[in-house]
Amino acid sequence: MIVTAGAPEPLGLRLGEGGANIAVFSETAERIDLCLFDAAGAREIARLTLPGRTGPVFHGFVPGLQAGALYGLRAYGPYAPERGLYFNPRKLLLDPFALELDAPARLHASFFPDSPEDSAAFAPKAKACAPQPAPARRNGIPWRDTIIYEAHVRGFTKLLQDVPEKLRGTFAGLAHPAAIAHLQKLGVTALELLPCAAGLDERHLHELGLSNYWGYNPVAPLAPDPRLAPGGWAEVREAVAALQAAGLEVLIDVVFNHSAEGDGHGPLISLRGLDNPAYYRLYRQNPAAYINDAGCGNILRADHPAVIRLTMDALRAWAIYGGVDGFRFDLMTTLGRRADGFDPHAPLFAALAQDPALRGLKLIAEPWDLGPGGYQIGAFPANWGEWNDRYRDAARKFWRGDSGMIGDLATRLAGSADLFAGKKPPSRSINFVTAHDGFTLADLVSYAHKHNEANGEANRDGTDANYSWNNGIEGETADATILAARRRDQRALLATLIFSRGTPMLSMGAEFGQSQRGNNNAYAQDNEISWLDWAGGDPRLLAFAMRALALRRAIPAFTDEHFLTGAARDDGPADVEWWGVDGPLRASEQWQGARHFLGAVFTVGDSRAALLLNAGSAPVARALPHRAGKRWRLALDSQTEDGAPIPTSRIVVAARSAAVFVEDVARPPRKTGAKRARS
Numbered sequence: 001m002i003v004t005a006g007a008p009e010p011l012g013l014r015l016g017e018g019g020a021n022i023a024v025f026s027e028t029a030e031r032i033d034l035c036l037f038d039a040a041g042a043r044e045i046a047r048l049t050l051p052g053r054t055g056p057v058f059h060g061f062v063p064g065l066q067a068g069a070l071y072g073l074r075a076y077g078p079y080a081p082e083r084g085l086y087f088n089p090r091k092l093l094l095d096p097f098a099l100e101l102d103a104p105a106r107l108h109a110s111f112f113p114d115s116p117e118d119s120a121a122f123a124p125k126a127k128a129c130a131p132q133p134a135p136a137r138r139n140g141i142p143w144r145d146t147i148i149y150e151a152h153v154r155g156f157t158k159l160l161q162d163v164p165e166k167l168r169g170t171f172a173g174l175a176h177p178a179a180i181a182h183l184q185k186l187g188v189t190a191l192e193l194l195p196c197a198a199g200l201d202e203r204h205l206h207e208l209g210l211s212n213y214w215g216y217n218p219v220a221p222l223a224p225d226p227r228l229a230p231g232g233w234a235e236v237r238e239a240v241a242a243l244q245a246a247g248l249e250v251l252i253d254v255v256f257n258h259s260a261e262g263d264g265h266g267p268l269i270s271l272r273g274l275d276n277p278a279y280y281r282l283y284r285q286n287p288a289a290y291i292n293d294a295g296c297g298n299i300l301r302a303d304h305p306a307v308i309r310l311t312m313d314a315l316r317a318w319a320i321y322g323g324v325d326g327f328r329f330d331l332m333t334t335l336g337r338r339a340d341g342f343d344p345h346a347p348l349f350a351a352l353a354q355d356p357a358l359r360g361l362k363l364i365a366e367p368w369d370l371g372p373g374g375y376q377i378g379a380f381p382a383n384w385g386e387w388n389d390r391y392r393d394a395a396r397k398f399w400r401g402d403s404g405m406i407g408d409l410a411t412r413l414a415g416s417a418d419l420f421a422g423k424k425p426p427s428r429s430i431n432f433v434t435a436h437d438g439f440t441l442a443d444l445v446s447y448a449h450k451h452n453e454a455n456g457e458a459n460r461d462g463t464d465a466n467y468s469w470n471n472g473i474e475g476e477t478a479d480a481t482i483l484a485a486r487r488r489d490q491r492a493l494l495a496t497l498i499f500s501r502g503t504p505m506l507s508m509g510a511e512f513g514q515s516q517r518g519n520n521n522a523y524a525q526d527n528e529i530s531w532l533d534w535a536g537g538d539p540r541l542l543a544f545a546m547r548a549l550a551l552r553r554a555i556p557a558f559t560d561e562h563f564l565t566g567a568a569r570d571d572g573p574a575d576v577e578w579w580g581v582d583g584p585l586r587a588s589e590q591w592q593g594a595r596h597f598l599g600a601v602f603t604v605g606d607s608r609a610a611l612l613l614n615a616g617s618a619p620v621a622r623a624l625p626h627r628a629g630k631r632w633r634l635a636l637d638s639q640t641e642d643g644a645p646i647p648t649s650r651i652v653v654a655a656r657s658a659a660v661f662v663e664d665v666a667r668p669p670r671k672t673g674a675k676r677a678r679s
Contacts, residue, residue: 003034005052006061011309012097012222013071015130020065022050024058024073024095025306026275028085031076032058035092041070041102041125056278056306070102070125071095075274081113081264084277084287090118094220094270096310098126099233099317104226105200105219105260111267123269124198126220131233134323137244141189143362143385143427144559147549148251148505149188150435151532152214153196153228156508158531171196171229175239180246186511186542187549190249190362192328194436196236197314198223200260200267205524208456213526214436216330217260217296219270221314224322236322249325251362252318256311257334257369262297263290271300278306281337293371294331302335303347311335311348316357326362328387333369333376341372344379353381364430378419384428385503388416391431395496396444396467399489399615399656403594410578410591413600413611415501417563425561429502433493434510439520441510444468445489447475451518454525462521475518487513488656491544491638492613495658498548499558499611501602511545512537543642551636551660557602557609564602573608573625577601581620597653601625608663609635614653621652624661631666634659 006021013022013034024032036046050060073095077087091111094101101124108122109115154169162178173179174191183191195215205212215225229235240250259279261272271279281291281301290298300307318324329335336346352358364385367377380386391412398405411418415426434441439450448470452462471485490513497504508514509532516522522530552558564576578585579599585591596616601624602609610632614620624632634645639654653659 001046001048001062001064003048003051003060003062006050006059008052008054008057008059010097011057011313012095012099013126013128015065015067015128019061019063020069020128021061022059024050024274025056025278025309026058026075027056027278028275029058029075029077029087033074033076033089034060034062035072035074035120037070037072037125039068039070042121044120047074065128067129069128071128072120072123072125073274081288084282086113086268086272086276088113088268088273090116091268091273092118092120092123093268093273094124095126096220096270096274097313098220098223099131099321100127100129101125101198101220101223101226102127105198105269107201107203107206107267111269112265113268119269124219126223129232131321132237133320134237135241137241137323138325139244139247139249141249143425143503144561145553146190146249146362146427146503147188147552148190148192148430148503149183149186149508150192150194150505151508152194152436152530154213154526155531159528160532160534169228171224171235171239172231175242180243180248183248184246185546187546187553188506189247190251190325191243192251192505193253195253195255195330196224196228197221197254198225200269202260202262203266204456208524210456210524211526212523213530214523216255216523218255219260221254221256221310222317233321240323244323244325249362251326251328251364252322252324253328253330254315254318255330256300256302256307256314257331258294258296258298258300263292264288266297275306278304281339291371293334293337293369293374295370299334299337303338308348308351312351312355312358315352316355319357319361324361326364328364328366330366331369332365332367332380333374334371336376337371342374342376342379344376349381378423382424384424385430386420386428387435388412388419388429388431388502390419391416391429391500391502392433393467395433395493398596398598398613399493399496400467400469401596401615402467404592406580406595406598407591409598409613410600413496413500414564414576421563426501426563427503427559427561430505431497431500431502432505432507433497434507435505436507437521438463439466439468439518440507440514440516441490441493442486442513442515443518443520444493445486446470446515447518449474449518450520451475452521454519454529455521456524462519466520485656487538487541487641488639490541491643492615492656492658494545495548495611495636495638495643495660496613498552499660501558501560501564504552506545508532509537511542513541540641544638547643548636555609555662556607557604560602560604573601573603573627575603577625579612579622579624581622599624610661612651612653612659612661614655614657617655619652619654621650624651627663629666630663632661633664635662636660
């Protein structure tokens with residue numbers, strides 16, 4: 001087979017008229033071979049040296065190569081780990097720009113640098129393909145109206161009996177009418193999916209017989225994981241289109257801070273074998289060692305043109321071929337790092353801001369990593385959303401009963417002006433109480449300590465800073481009183497989240513009372529521990545969540561895009577009035593100490609509503625500011641199982657509960673007996 005020089009663009013293998021062009025970036029390789037395999041991927045049938053080279057790009061054109069062809073790469077050069085070089089032609093490498101894999105990537109001993117075995121028989125193969133662009137169906141839901149539901153493609157439908165078994169746990173299952181109907185009924189507007197790109201299990205999980213369920217260990221960022229999308233890009237595209245047709249947006253969690261190759265002892269499967277110093281951030285004094293700000297063994301060198309190109313091409317693939325509406329970036333601080341630390345004007349931010357396929361999408365940062373100066377909440381571009389863990393901690397501590405929390409909680413309820421004012425609107429604060437990482441909502445109020453024994457690390461993994469409580473008994477119980485208290489606390493937490501300024505994010509199963517048996521790091525649990533338990537879900541909690549979300553959508557006072565000042569206005573009330581047990585909170589000492597009641601009255605134009613939170617053990621009767629011709633109406637009460645308000649003319653908040661009151665026009669008094677008097 002004769003290979004011509006081809007072209008240096010685009011990177012990766014791309015089908016064209018009469019064959020395929022292949023272009024591979026490497027500043028340090030001496031030679032790159034394209035290896036072709038039979039249809040089963042078992043036998044190497046051709047090894048073709050790429051004849052062209054333009055700067056750091058090796059390239060060639062293979063005439064006659066068609067869709068479905070399986071291929072890999074071999075790179076030649078020095079094997080000198082002490083210099084950060086890992087060239088080894090016995091290792092078949094994945095094209096970093098591959099658009100599809102022939103099968104899920106499975107870890108094998110031959111992948112590791114110290115193995116003399118050729119890895120081709122066991123390595124995943126890239127598949128030549130030419131995906132079709134997705135139709136332009138984006139709904140463009142404003143940030144202020146956005147309600148996010150964080151879910152896992154596999155876990156969401158794996159136990160959903162209404163979905164055909166062969167579709168469960170896939171994008172096709174996610175697009176099934178039964179799955180979509182639940183999301184619509186719940187009232188969320190955006191589905192944020194845990195990573196969907198092809199990944200690889202960590203070595204220790206392989207040895208334990210476990211797998212990386214969450215998917216935060218990528219190996220081919222432009223290729224959908226075959227376990228989630230066996231139909232490749234066509235399946236992703238059709239699923240996203242179905243969700244968008246139902247009025248939902250689809251956001252994808254993406255991981256560009258590290259790769260599955262880990263540290264120098266990890267597998268040699270793609271980037272490390274092609275150009276380790278270009279793709280990874282190494283210590284200058286010791287290039288054999290990887291900087292590990294992500295805690296996963298390596299971090300990508302996000303200010304290098306090769307990494308920027310890989311990241312941008314991957315995002316464009318998901319936007320163009322998948323049609324998704326946006327992205328959530330895992331450990332985004334890493335992607336803003338230069339050699340000397342985080343830079344809010346990093347090259348990747350500039351690239352995203354100018355890219356016509358990406359700049360109009362919803363972009364969300366997880367605004368931290370584990371490196372020096374890694375906590376950068378509020379430092380990302382103005383149009384970006386940011387996960388707000390300070391909201392999470394304040395809400396948890398308040399409802400746990402910690403002292404001195406009402407001031408911090410008030411700041412979070414009001415949109416976290418201390419973090420975002422002057423930088424971006426309140427809606428860019430992604431508020432959450434639970435997420436995939438940590439306790440579920442039900443476990444948050446059922447376990448005082450983590451129970452991660454199933455992960456095989458003797459309960460050492462996962463955070464200990466849970467700010468959780470168990471309502472009297474650790475874990476599972478049949479005690480009806482304790483179970484009722486746990487349901488009550490879940491409702492109060494949901495109400496707090498849903499009626500705070502900012503964009504609320506619910507984690508999968510929060511509306512059902514989903515438990516992971518106290519596991520707060522279930523990344524390795526691809527089983528019933530993590531899959532959504534549809535049959536065992538609590539329909540009363542679901543009814544409460546539906547009622548609360550519908551009420552949020554109906555009241556502009558909860559979704560306004562301006563930060564609150566608390567200043568009185570000549571023509572009406574202040575935009576927010578804070579209330580305690582004894583009345584308005586004005587003096588600084590009223591915010592201190594063991595206070596467990598907080599009320600907020602929000603006013604936006606004609607919309608006025610009050611959120612009253614009572615984490616104490618006794619009911620609180622509270623007057624609210626009165627306006628002539630107006631009356632307060634109880635709209636939601638978390639003391640009832642479904643949130644339905646109990647008819648009352650008093651403003652009373654039960655112990656350990658949240659209540660929402662809405663200001664309506666007062667009805668004129670009935671003229672009883674007036675007709676008889678005239679007669």
